[in-house]
Amino acid sequence: MIKIPYPEILAKLTQQTGMTQEQVEQKIQAKLQQLSGLISKEGAAHIVANELGIKLIQNTGKIKDLYPEMRNVEFLAKIQNIYEVREFLRADQTAGKVGRFIAGDETGTIPVVCWNTQTDNFQQLSQGTIVRITSGLVRENRGQAEVHLNDQSRIIINPKGETIGEVKLNRPARKPIKELKEDEQAEVFGTIVQAFNPTFFETCSQCNKRLKNDNNQLKCQEHPTALQDIGYVMNVYLDDGTDTIKCVFFRQQAEKLINKQKQDFLNYKQTPETFEEIKTALLGEQFKIFGRVKKNTFFDRLEFIANDVAPADPKEENTQEERI
Ligand SMILES: [Zn+2]
Incomplete structure (x- = not known):
């Protein structure tokens, strides 16, 4: 569905x-x-x-109307950000490649994940390049839609006569923590009052998803032969004066939160005691966090899954408050 x-x-x-x-x-x-x-x-x-005769899904060619599980999507976009192509080794020793960029139009932005031959033209792409994408597949990754391009898809670079107006950045409105509702996207702004050591888990090197136990073997259901990688997640409690909420930072967001790299996290895995000073430094710090509210059904409480995080500049925040 x-x-x-x-x-x-x-x-x-x-x-x-x-x-x-x-x-x-x-x-x-x-x-x-x-x-x-x-x-x-x-x-x-x-x-x-x-x-009621309402069509929820319409193929408008606009980014805001792309939802997980849609197939053969076509849209025009301007590249906002582009990331390096990564190579990975499949279990059969053949090499695979994956690259990503963020595509934007007047209605929003969405990550585009390019597999294998779709990365061949990456050198011709840069921030601001206009592309028409055809035969994309929309998938869900940690609650967010992203477009995947395979050998059947196409990226048409600088299609003739096509332009994109001002790109709308997906920045949801800031909300007080006590008003957050399940499944909504929001920005929260607050102070870290508790921080925990990262936890580590095995992931698929191809899709970054957590591996599931299948007959006592950890496997990705979609890429059973892919290599294992290490994922990590960090939790903190954020307090904004109205309430507190547990905020969850997966891999890149955890790196961004404490301004560290993957190698640092692998070191924390080996020597968890070296993480103490990181936690101490985080306490009392203020952050702006963008993300989605999820229900933790086990504990029957709301949590906030970070999609982006930035240290809050107290000056900027104060002027915002004055304007309100
Ligand atoms: Zn996988």
Whole structure:
């Protein structure tokens, strides 16, 4: 099923039917009850949309309308950021390549992951290059949509006569921690009041996902022959005066939070006691964190999964407060 975040389904339904959010949610609740709770609320919302004749998924060629599990997507974009091509070794000893860039248009930005021959033209790409992408597949990675390009896909560089207006950066609004709701994207701003040692786990070297135990062997279901890599995650508690929330930083975000590299983390794995001073230095520091709110069903509480993090400049924050 194509995954549209629940708050976006609600927004589409209220906009396109003229109903209030309350009325839409009542309809979804009624559908959930009718189906005796044997369906997710997203699933119920899809059925309600269908009954109301609302198309939730439209192939508009705009980045904001790309959702995980869409296939054969085509869109025009301007490159915002481009990262180095990485080589990796498959278990059969053949070499693979993967490269990424961030594509943007007037409606938003999305990461584009290029596999193998799709990295051949990377030298012709740079920040500001306009590209038309065809036959992309949208996948979900840690709650975010990203476009994957394989041998069937195409990147047309500087297509004739095509331009992109001002790119809209995906920066959700800042919210007080106590007002955060499940599944929504937001920016939070606060002070770190507790920090924990990173935890480490095995990942797939090809897709970076955590390996699952399959018959006592750790494997990626999609890339069973790929090599193992090490992933890490760091947790902190952030306090903004309204409440506290556990913030979760996976790999690159953890590196960004403490301004360290992968090798440093591998060292912390060997000698965890050297991480003490990092934790001490973090306490009392202020950060702006962009991310998504997730329900931790085991502990029945909300957590904040970071997609980006930046140290907060107290001066800049104070002027913002004055403006409010
Ligand atoms: Zn994998």
